[in-house]
Amino acid sequence: MHHFKRVLFCVFFLSSVFGVGFSYAQCGGGTPVGEVTPIWGTQNGDGVPIPDMTLGQFALVNVVKGIQYEINAFHIQIYYHNGTQHPANRNPVFVRTRFTAEISGQVCVYYSGGGSGLHIKIIGGQNTIDIPRDIPPPNENNKWRGHFYKGANESDTPPLPSKYLGYFDLPESFNTVTNSTLFQIYSQGSTVPRLLANSDYFRIRFLMRSTRKGLYYVNLGADDGTRLEIDTLVYDNWDNKSDPKWEPVNNQIIKLSGNSLLSYEFYNGNGKLQYLFEISDANKIIENTIVGEQTICQGDQASPITGDDFKRRAQHNFNPTFQFQWHYATNPNGIGRTAIAGATQKDFTPDTKTTPFNQAGTYYLFREASVRFKNIGVDEETETILSNAVKVTVLPQPIVSIAPPEKLFCQGENAQIRIKINNGGTPPFTFSYEVNNVPLPPIQSSDNIFYIPVNTSKAGRFNYKYVSVTDGNGCRVTLGDSDDITINPLPTATFLEQNTTLCLNTSKAQIPWVTFTGERPFMVKVKATKPGGTSEEKEFPLKNNENRLVIEHTPNDKGEFTYEILWVRDANGCTTYFTDKKKVVNVVAPSIAPFQDVAWCLPEIVSAVYDNNGNTTITENGYQLSFGDTALDVVVNSVPCCPNPTLKWKVDDGAGAVLNGERQPSAYADGIFFENDTDMDKTYTITYWLECNGQKYNYVTRQIRITPRPQIHFSN
Structure with a gap:
């Protein structure tokens, strides 16, 4: 091939280095003339030149164990660095020296033949020392x-x-x-x-x-x-x-x-x-590191869990697909993790209104980053990277129940509303509430029960709004319920404090005492105390149209009667208690002051008449109480109910003769004559009484003793 070559490796040619880690004195002696590194791939050529040398000089040759070398000379000696001679095959016919390196390192080559033009080349063999060849060197990463x-x-x-x-x-x-x-x-x-x-x-x-x-x-x-x-x-x-x-x-x-x-x-x-x-780091598609560990309260808004994004690039003739999928597990290792439906964005915010985050617990969030791609020469494939775990703790929200309170209370009554934390939450708890839209100081409790005081000092209708309960972790549950509570006023009473006086044995009296205000009908409890200290308590229901209490007293007994109202209760069940609210009814009667009996002697004889029978008749044989004589008068004590009683009296001689009189005896115009013509004391009884309002009072008697004169007998 003769096109432009491109490979993933670097090749360097190093300049000669003399004696690296090597003691020349240990070779066969002498001084080095240079360093030679043979080249593989020149087997059919001359090889690599060796510097010219004379006796006492040598060349350092780099060798690899197992590789075969050839030097184009016969007079060659090869030494290890420790001075030991290296085996070699010298052939004078072909004028060459061949050897197979027994070490990887450097050997010393001596030439004793003189002249120049020495070369060394690789003629075969293989590296037999550098193994293993299927793993990189230990502790040499990257x-x-x-x-x-x-x-x-x-x-x-x-x-x-x-x-x-x-x-x-x-x-x-x-x-x-x-x-x-x-x-x-x-x-x-x-x-x-x-x-x-x-x-x-x-x-x-x-x-x-x-x-x-x-x-x-x-x-x-x-x-x-x-x-x-x-x-x-x-x-x-x-x-x-x-x-x-x-x-x-x-x-x-x-x-x-x-x-x-x-x-x-x-x-x-x-x-x-x-x-x-x-x-490089710049070419990392994604680190897939997420952050956002948090503790939230059940039902509260969570914070986003965020992470790095893909570096999106196109490939040769292929557009990769980049996707996220969020998972949750109940352990930090992600074992048994569950994919969260619809959670395929870069970031994720737990929704405390949906499963599983609507339930208290500890959850571990993971983000799976996947790339669908196609490299040269291989099929499409998908690789995924699972992120680190981010812990999300969902604290239980307090579950609150409100015991339905009484909606009606009486002014001054001890009243409260019971709030209970059924479960969830961590003490201490704080309860917030409002009365008529005015926030009141929160109430704290280390227990799971609150008792909310109801202010009954004022009458009226009050709206108690239950705002929230917050636990020790700051988890807050909004309540939003409310109750309208009515504080009914206590019944009141207006008393007629003036005491009442009744005359004995008069008709039953209706004595006004107290007037009530409040919700009718009323119930009243009264304590009645008789003279002598005996008492009785009794409840009196008033009719729907009644708001006054009247004492009915029949004055059959004389003395001071005390009526005391203990309490009054209205139709709302509100009770007002009283102390020392008494009404005194005095039952009295006019009376006659005490007096003494009297004894009178007959007056002196004024004249005597003698009859033929020898009897003497003496006139004026009695005691005459003259008009105006107060000897038999009495003192009359009146009372308010009878300021002017009528004094009446009668005189009885014991034989049926009666003299009746009215007013004081001294006012009797004819006077009162008390006769005694016997030789013994004669006793008269005078009975006094008083009359008023058709009643008779205080019958008292007085004895009047008339003492006779001594008997005088006259003889002829």
């Missing part, structure tokens, strides 16, 4: 090692070991165009080439362990053919039958695992070379 096989062609069969010469290294990314026809071949870790290889008819197999991870665009190609394997064949332009033939190919897509082994081969017939393999 660097190509190319194993060079002489004379290989485009056969698909693996190159034969008998064709192996050695290796050379290239960086991870290279693009070389060269007119050089020689490759520098190394062996056994040498830092200088041990042989040079002609670029006609060879095959190179490159190996590299790459620590890159992800999908990459690579530019690659060589003359005459190239192919790339990463576990399997991923690019094949080996026979140059497919377009673009020998031109470099851009944007071929490969997937690297972070420990991928790349095998890259090319072969060449002859001519100038271009060879390349370009990979």
Whole structure:
């Protein structure tokens, strides 16, 4: 082939280096005249010239173990660097010296024949020391090692070991165009080439362990053919039958695992070379790294989980398809992950209203990035990259129940609303509410129950709006419910404080006492206390049209009666309690002040009449209480209900004679005569009483004793 050659490798010709890692004194002695590196591919030519030398001089020759060399002279001695002579086959007939290198390194060549024009060439053999050849050197990642096989062609069969010469290294990314026809071949870790290889008819197999991870665009190609394997064949332009033939190919897509082994081969017939393999961070299709770890509350708005995007490029005669698919799992390894329907965008925002994010739990989000592409010489395929895991924690939202509160309360009553966190959420909880659209201070609880106080200090209708409950993690559930609560006013009472006086034994009295305001009908409880301290409590229901309490008292007993109202309850069940709200009813009667009995003696005799029978008749045998004499008067005590009682009396002599009188006895116009014509004391009884309002009160009696005179007897 004579077209322009393009291959993915670099060839360098190094200037002579003297004594690298080598002690010349250890050879056969003498001084070096130069360094020679033989070239494979010149077997039919003269070879590489060896500098002229004289006795005591030597040339350093780079050799590879297993390769056969020929020097066009007979008087040749070859030494190892340690001074030991290297075996060689000297043929005086053909004037040549041949040897097969037993080491990879340098040997010392001495020439004792004199003259000039020495050459050395490679006549055969193979590298027998540099193995293995199917893996890159250990601990040398991201660097190509190319194993060079002489004379290989485009056969698909693996190159034969008998064709192996050695290796050379290239960086991870290279693009070389060269007119050089020689490759520098190394062996056994040498830092200088041990042989040079002609670029006609060879095959190179490159190996590299790459620590890159992800999908990459690579530019690659060589003359005459190239192919790339990463576990399997991923690019094949080996026979140059497919377009673009020998031109470099851009944007071929490969997937690297972070420990991928790349095998890259090319072969060449002859001519100038271009060879390349370009990979870089800038050509990474996607890193597929996502961020956005978050903790959200059930039902709240989540934040987007974001990641890098594809670098979208066209391939040769093919347009790749780039797709995202989001998954979730319950473990950070993504085992058993589930695709999220419709989640095919670059970024994803969890929807806390749909499965699974509407349920509390810990979820791990993954983004699968896939590319459908076609590299040269292989079928279409799809490669995917799974992102890192992003944790999304959905905290449980408090589930709240509100016990239906009583809607009616009485002013001053102890009232509350019960709010319960049935489940979900983390203490402490904070409850927010409003009364008549005015926010009140939030209430906190470390328990799962709130008791919301109802302010009953004022009567009226109040709207209690339950706004939200927030837990210790800041998860907030909006409630939105409300209750209208009515605070009914307490019934009130207006008292007539003035006490009442009744006269004994008068008719039943209706005594006004208290007037109520509130929702009718009323129920009243009254305590009644009698004279002497005995009491009784009784409830009195008032009729629907009644709002006053009247005491009905029958004054059959005398004394002070106390009525005390304990409470009043209206139709709303609201109760007002009272203390020391009493009504005193005094039942009284007019009375006569105490007095003493009297004893009177008959007055002195004024005259006596004697009859014929010898009897003496004495007149004025009695006691006369004259008009105006107050000896039998009494003191009358009136009462308010009877300010002017009528005093009445009667005098009884015990024999049926009765004298009745009204007002004081002293006011009796004729006076009162108390007769006693006996020789013994005679007793009269005077009974007093009072009359008022048709009633008679205070019957009292007084005895009046009339003492007789001494008996006087007259004789004829």
